[in-house]
Amino acid sequence: MLIIKHFKPSSLKRRMAYDYQLNIKSLLDSAVSRNPNTEVVYKDERYTLSQFRERVARLAQGLHDVGVRQGDVVAVIDWDTMRYMELYFAVPMMGATLHTVNVRYPPEVVLYTMKHADDSYVIVRDEFLPLIEKFKDAFSFVKGWIVYSDDGKARTSLEAHQYSDLLSGPKYDFPELPEETRATMFYTSGTTGMPKGVWFTHRQLVLHAQSVALAGRSDPLALTQRDVYMILVPMFHVHAWGMPYVAVTVGSKYVLPGKYEVPRILELIKREGVTYSAMVPTILYMILNHPGVKEYAQYLKGMRITIGGMALPRGLAAKAKEMGITTVGGYGLSETCPVLTIGVYNAELKDADEETKFRCSISAGTPVPLVELRVVDENMNDVPHDGKTVGEVVVRAPWLTKEYYKDPERTERLWRGGWLHTGDLATMDQYGYVTIVDRESDSIKSGGEFIPTLLLESAISECPGVGEVAVVGVPDQKWGQRPVAFVVKSGEVNERVIRDHLARLVEQGRIQKWWMPDRFVFVDSMPKTSTHKVDKKELRKMIQ
Amino acid sequence: MLIIKHFKPSSLKRRMAYDYQLNIKSLLDSAVSRNPNTEVVYKDERYTLSQFRERVARLAQGLHDVGVRQGDVVAVIDWDTMRYMELYFAVPMMGATLHTVNVRYPPEVVLYTMKHADDSYVIVRDEFLPLIEKFKDAFSFVKGWIVYSDDGKARTSLEAHQYSDLLSGPKYDFPELPEETRATMFYTSGTTGMPKGVWFTHRQLVLHAQSVALAGRSDPLALTQRDVYMILVPMFHVHAWGMPYVAVTVGSKYVLPGKYEVPRILELIKREGVTYSAMVPTILYMILNHPGVKEYAQYLKGMRITIGGMALPRGLAAKAKEMGITTVGGYGLSETCPVLTIGVYNAELKDADEETKFRCSISAGTPVPLVELRVVDENMNDVPHDGKTVGEVVVRAPWLTKEYYKDPERTERLWRGGWLHTGDLATMDQYGYVTIVDRESDSIKSGGEFIPTLLLESAISECPGVGEVAVVGVPDQKWGQRPVAFVVKSGEVNERVIRDHLARLVEQGRIQKWWMPDRFVFVDSMPKTSTHKVDKKELRKMIQ
Missing domain, CATH: 3.30.300.30 (ANL, C-terminal domain)
Structure with a gap:
C-alpha cells in the first residue's frame, strides 16, 4: 500500500517492536505485569502468576534440552492438571504446537490422531502409561517421551524423561514469534469417519481470549478479576474453551480440577471459593443431582456458569436458578476456537422484563465482539429475525480454523463462499439472540x-x-x-x-x-x- | 514458516475470510449485530447504531462521488459533532485516512499540518470557514472542499460540496481492507518546533478499543452496555482517546457534546442520563467549579470519569468524590493511541483498604491488556517497584505509532532500542501501579x-x-x-x-x-x- 511509503524499518528487532505481535507470550507477560500475585492452583500446588511465569520459562528450557524445537508438535495426555496448564503456555511460547490429545478416544483413534498430527514429543501422565506401553511399537514416530506422576517420578518401560527434571535448569529465552505461528491443535469427531484436525494460531488465541473476556464482563456473568475460575471443560477439548487464556487475561485465580469427580469438584468449590465455571449441561446435571449437593448449597449460591457444547435446557437452568446459580448459554464449535456467542445481556435488554432476560440468557446468546454471525437460508440470504424462521449459522471471525488438517476437501466444504458453515440450525430473535434448534445431522x-x-x-x-x-x-x-x-x-x-x-x-x-x-x-x-x-x-x- | 505448508488459499476472498482482518468495518458491523438499537446522539439528531451504519454507508458513497479514493487523506475541521462521528467511520472504512485537524492551533500551524499530512479533501464546519476563506490561496493542494452547517447548507465563497448532499445517494460497498491500512492521523505538539504527525492503522484502533473496553469494565469504572458515554476529549485530539470506537465496541449510548460549554454540558448530562466521561483535569475543574453545578448534583452523582492528559490531582479527585463522582486516572500519549494504563483495581487490591484503593485509582494505574510497560533507568534496567524510585516509562504494545510522519530522525529517537520512549518520569509501586511524577522536559x-x-x-x-x-x-x-x-x-x-x-x-x-x-x-x-x-x-x- 502507498500508506507506509515513509516507513523504513531499520532492523527486525525494531519491526517486531512496531508491529507488536499478538502471541501467548505477550498475553502472559502483560498479565503478569497487571496481576503478578493472582494464583494458579492444583491440589496442593499454588503459584502466583509470576512464579508460574518462571516455571513456564524453566519448563521451556527443559523441553528445549530434550530436543523440542520451533515447529515441533508436542502432544499431551493428561487430565486438567498444573502440568497441562504449564504446557499450555510453555509449548506455544517456544514456537512449538501443543496437541491436546483427547484421552477419551479409543486407543486406535488416539494413535491415529497422534500420527496424523505429526506428534514428535509426547508428555504422558502415569495413569495413561500402560496404554502407551502396550502399543509402544506403533509409536515409532515419536522422538521423545516425557512422563510424570502427581507424586513425583513416574515408572515406565518407555525410554523417557521425567517431567520434574525438566524444571531444574535455567529460564528459557523465548523468541519473538510471528503471531501467525501455529499454537495449538486437536481433533474433533464428525458424524462419520476419523476425527478431523483443527489448529489455531497465537493471534487467534489472543483475540479469542480478549473478546470472550470482554463479553464475559457483561451482566449477568459480570466476571471480574475478583472471580475464581474452575473450568470443567477438559483441557484436551477445544483448549478448555480457551478459558485458561481468558482467566490470565482477566486476572482471575484459576483452579485446576484434575479428573472430574463430583465430590472432589464440590470440595474444591468450597475450598478455593470458586465463583465461575464453564461446562456442558451433563456436568451441571451431575453436580446438581449429586446426593451430597445440599451440603455445598452455600458455596454454589452466587456461582455463575457458562453452558456450552450443547443447548442449555430450560429445566436445568431453572433448577440451577433455584439454587442461586446463574447459568448463561454459549455457542461455538471445535472449528471456531470455540466461542462465537454468549447469552449475556446486550443493550437491547436494558428495559426488558425478567422472563425475557432469562430466556435470552439461556439461549446461545449474541455474538461476542468481532464475530460476524448470520442465520441464512440455502441461498445465503439472512432469515427474518423473528425468533421462528430456521436457517444455518454461518460465521466470520478472527479465530476460525483455517482448515481441516491435511483434508482440503472437507476444508473446501467447511469454508464455502468465504463463510464458515457450522452445520447448525438456528433462529435469531428481534433482540439479536441466537437459539440453536438442531445440528443439521441430528x-x-x-x-x-x-x-x-x-x-x-x-x-x-x-x-x-x-x-x-x-x-x-x-x-x-x-x-x-x-x-x-x-x-x-x-x-x-x-x-x-x-x-x-x-x-x-x-x-x-x-x-x-x-x-x-x-x-x-x-x-x-x-x-x-x-x-x-x-x-x-x-x-x-x-x-x- | 513450516506450519502453514498444508494451507493453500484458493482465492483472495477465501484468504480474507480465513485471515479475518481487524478493521473499523468489522468493529462496527459486529457491534451492530450485537446492539442494533444503541443510540448515537447530537443535539436533536438521534440515530440507532444500525441507522448510523446506514448513514456511514451513504456518506462514504457521497465522498466517493466527489472523488475520495483509497489512500487519500481527508481532513476534518469541526467540534465534537455527529458529522465528525460519521466521518470517524466512513473515511477509514473506505480505505482513506482521517486527519483530525487541531482547530486550536494558530492558523499558520493548521496550514502547516494540513500540508504536511498531504490532505486532499477537507470537511469544514461553517464557523471555521472565514479562516479558511482568508487563506484560500495557501490551500491550493486541496482537491475538494465539503462544508456544512448544523442548520443545513453552509454559505461559503469556496467552491465546495454540501455535506448534506453527500448523504442522498445509495449505500457504498465497503472494501475488505487489510488491517495494516492507515486509518487516522493527527499532530502532536512537542516542546520545540512544529507539531509532529502520528498515525494509526485499523488494526491498532481495533485492538486499542478492545483492551480499553476490557480494562474499563473493571471496578471502580465498571462500565457496561447500560452506560451512557459523553466524552469531553476533543475529537481532534488523539481521536478522543479512541472512545468513539470503545463505546461502539461496548454497546453504550454515545452523546456528542458539540463545542465545550459547561452549562450545555451539564444540561446534556441531565437530558441524556450521562453516566461516563473522560477528560483532562482542567475540564473537570471547570465543571465542578461552575456556579450552577449544585442544580445538577443529582445527575452528576454516580458518574464515573477517566482523567488523563495530565496527572489527576488528589484534591480534585477528593472534591469529585464528595459529589459522588468516581474519578480514575489514566495515562497515555498522542504517540500511543493513547491509552497505556488505567487506574482500575487489579487483583492485587482485592483485600486492600479504601485509602490504598483510592490512591491507586487516582494514579496513572496499571497497564491495560497487551501493554508491556517498564519504568527504567538510563541503562534500561527496571527500577525497583517501591513507589519511590523514579525512572522513564518505556512501552511496547500493539497500538503505538510506527513513526513521526516524514521525520525519521525523531522516529529513531522515539523508538531507540525497540521500546517507545515516553519521556515521562514515573514510579511503580508494589501493586503494579504507575505514578507519573514528571515530564522529562518539565x-x-x-x-x-x-x-x-x-x-x-x-x-x-x-x-x-x-x-x-x-x-x-x-x-x-x-x-x-x-x-x-x-x-x-x-x-x-x-x-x-x-x-x-x-x-x-x-x-x-x-x-x-x-x-x-x-x-x-x-x-x-x-x-x-x-x-x-x-x-x-x-x-x-x-x-x-
Whole structure:
C-alpha cells in the first residue's frame, strides 16, 4: 500500500517492536505485569502468576534440552492438571504446537490422531502409561517421551524423561514469534469417519481470549478479576474453551480440577471459593443431582456458569436458578476456537422484563465482539429475525480454523463462499439472540418440516421429575421421520405426566402439537461422547 | 514458516475470510449485530447504531462521488459533532485516512499540518470557514472542499460540496481492507518546533478499543452496555482517546457534546442520563467549579470519569468524590493511541483498604491488556517497584505509532532500542501501579535531585481554597533549579495557609521538605495549550 511509503524499518528487532505481535507470550507477560500475585492452583500446588511465569520459562528450557524445537508438535495426555496448564503456555511460547490429545478416544483413534498430527514429543501422565506401553511399537514416530506422576517420578518401560527434571535448569529465552505461528491443535469427531484436525494460531488465541473476556464482563456473568475460575471443560477439548487464556487475561485465580469427580469438584468449590465455571449441561446435571449437593448449597449460591457444547435446557437452568446459580448459554464449535456467542445481556435488554432476560440468557446468546454471525437460508440470504424462521449459522471471525488438517476437501466444504458453515440450525430473535434448534445431522424432518429437537428437549426438561432428555428421529413411512424421546428420571414421572406437560406448552404456543414425540423411552443413563455430550448416534441405534 | 505448508488459499476472498482482518468495518458491523438499537446522539439528531451504519454507508458513497479514493487523506475541521462521528467511520472504512485537524492551533500551524499530512479533501464546519476563506490561496493542494452547517447548507465563497448532499445517494460497498491500512492521523505538539504527525492503522484502533473496553469494565469504572458515554476529549485530539470506537465496541449510548460549554454540558448530562466521561483535569475543574453545578448534583452523582492528559490531582479527585463522582486516572500519549494504563483495581487490591484503593485509582494505574510497560533507568534496567524510585516509562504494545510522519530522525529517537520512549518520569509501586511524577522536559532538578512536580501539585491541590495549581522550575544559582507554584484560588487561601498545609504533609512523610516551593504566585487563570492542558512554557515565561 502507498500508506507506509515513509516507513523504513531499520532492523527486525525494531519491526517486531512496531508491529507488536499478538502471541501467548505477550498475553502472559502483560498479565503478569497487571496481576503478578493472582494464583494458579492444583491440589496442593499454588503459584502466583509470576512464579508460574518462571516455571513456564524453566519448563521451556527443559523441553528445549530434550530436543523440542520451533515447529515441533508436542502432544499431551493428561487430565486438567498444573502440568497441562504449564504446557499450555510453555509449548506455544517456544514456537512449538501443543496437541491436546483427547484421552477419551479409543486407543486406535488416539494413535491415529497422534500420527496424523505429526506428534514428535509426547508428555504422558502415569495413569495413561500402560496404554502407551502396550502399543509402544506403533509409536515409532515419536522422538521423545516425557512422563510424570502427581507424586513425583513416574515408572515406565518407555525410554523417557521425567517431567520434574525438566524444571531444574535455567529460564528459557523465548523468541519473538510471528503471531501467525501455529499454537495449538486437536481433533474433533464428525458424524462419520476419523476425527478431523483443527489448529489455531497465537493471534487467534489472543483475540479469542480478549473478546470472550470482554463479553464475559457483561451482566449477568459480570466476571471480574475478583472471580475464581474452575473450568470443567477438559483441557484436551477445544483448549478448555480457551478459558485458561481468558482467566490470565482477566486476572482471575484459576483452579485446576484434575479428573472430574463430583465430590472432589464440590470440595474444591468450597475450598478455593470458586465463583465461575464453564461446562456442558451433563456436568451441571451431575453436580446438581449429586446426593451430597445440599451440603455445598452455600458455596454454589452466587456461582455463575457458562453452558456450552450443547443447548442449555430450560429445566436445568431453572433448577440451577433455584439454587442461586446463574447459568448463561454459549455457542461455538471445535472449528471456531470455540466461542462465537454468549447469552449475556446486550443493550437491547436494558428495559426488558425478567422472563425475557432469562430466556435470552439461556439461549446461545449474541455474538461476542468481532464475530460476524448470520442465520441464512440455502441461498445465503439472512432469515427474518423473528425468533421462528430456521436457517444455518454461518460465521466470520478472527479465530476460525483455517482448515481441516491435511483434508482440503472437507476444508473446501467447511469454508464455502468465504463463510464458515457450522452445520447448525438456528433462529435469531428481534433482540439479536441466537437459539440453536438442531445440528443439521441430528435434525428431524417430519411431513416436510423441521422439528427443532433442542427446543423440544428444553420443553420436556421443564417437566418435574425429568432429568436428562434427548430426542432423536426415527424413520417413518408416512411422515419421513418422527421424534422419539429418551428420558432419565430425576424423580417421579411417567409418559402421561410428560404428555400432559407438553400439551400445556402446546396450548401456550411454546411448541407445536405435531412435535409431540411418538414414543418415550426411559433409560437409566444416556450414552455419552468423549466430551460428555449425549451420543445421539448410539440412541438411534438403540431403537433401530 | 513450516506450519502453514498444508494451507493453500484458493482465492483472495477465501484468504480474507480465513485471515479475518481487524478493521473499523468489522468493529462496527459486529457491534451492530450485537446492539442494533444503541443510540448515537447530537443535539436533536438521534440515530440507532444500525441507522448510523446506514448513514456511514451513504456518506462514504457521497465522498466517493466527489472523488475520495483509497489512500487519500481527508481532513476534518469541526467540534465534537455527529458529522465528525460519521466521518470517524466512513473515511477509514473506505480505505482513506482521517486527519483530525487541531482547530486550536494558530492558523499558520493548521496550514502547516494540513500540508504536511498531504490532505486532499477537507470537511469544514461553517464557523471555521472565514479562516479558511482568508487563506484560500495557501490551500491550493486541496482537491475538494465539503462544508456544512448544523442548520443545513453552509454559505461559503469556496467552491465546495454540501455535506448534506453527500448523504442522498445509495449505500457504498465497503472494501475488505487489510488491517495494516492507515486509518487516522493527527499532530502532536512537542516542546520545540512544529507539531509532529502520528498515525494509526485499523488494526491498532481495533485492538486499542478492545483492551480499553476490557480494562474499563473493571471496578471502580465498571462500565457496561447500560452506560451512557459523553466524552469531553476533543475529537481532534488523539481521536478522543479512541472512545468513539470503545463505546461502539461496548454497546453504550454515545452523546456528542458539540463545542465545550459547561452549562450545555451539564444540561446534556441531565437530558441524556450521562453516566461516563473522560477528560483532562482542567475540564473537570471547570465543571465542578461552575456556579450552577449544585442544580445538577443529582445527575452528576454516580458518574464515573477517566482523567488523563495530565496527572489527576488528589484534591480534585477528593472534591469529585464528595459529589459522588468516581474519578480514575489514566495515562497515555498522542504517540500511543493513547491509552497505556488505567487506574482500575487489579487483583492485587482485592483485600486492600479504601485509602490504598483510592490512591491507586487516582494514579496513572496499571497497564491495560497487551501493554508491556517498564519504568527504567538510563541503562534500561527496571527500577525497583517501591513507589519511590523514579525512572522513564518505556512501552511496547500493539497500538503505538510506527513513526513521526516524514521525520525519521525523531522516529529513531522515539523508538531507540525497540521500546517507545515516553519521556515521562514515573514510579511503580508494589501493586503494579504507575505514578507519573514528571515530564522529562518539565522536571525540576534541585541540588542534583529531581522534584516530582506532579506529586507536589497534587499535594498543594489538597489544601482547601486551592483550585488549579502548577509548579514550574526557575534557574537558581545555588541549587540549579527551584520550584515556583502558580495557584488559582477556589476559595479563601493565602501563601501562609498553603505553607502550613505542606508542612503537615512533610511531617506525615508524604512530601520532602526541600520540595517546598520558593514562591507562590496567585493568578486568575492558567494559560492553556490547545488541548486544555496547563501551558508550563507560558508560566515559565511569566517569571523570567
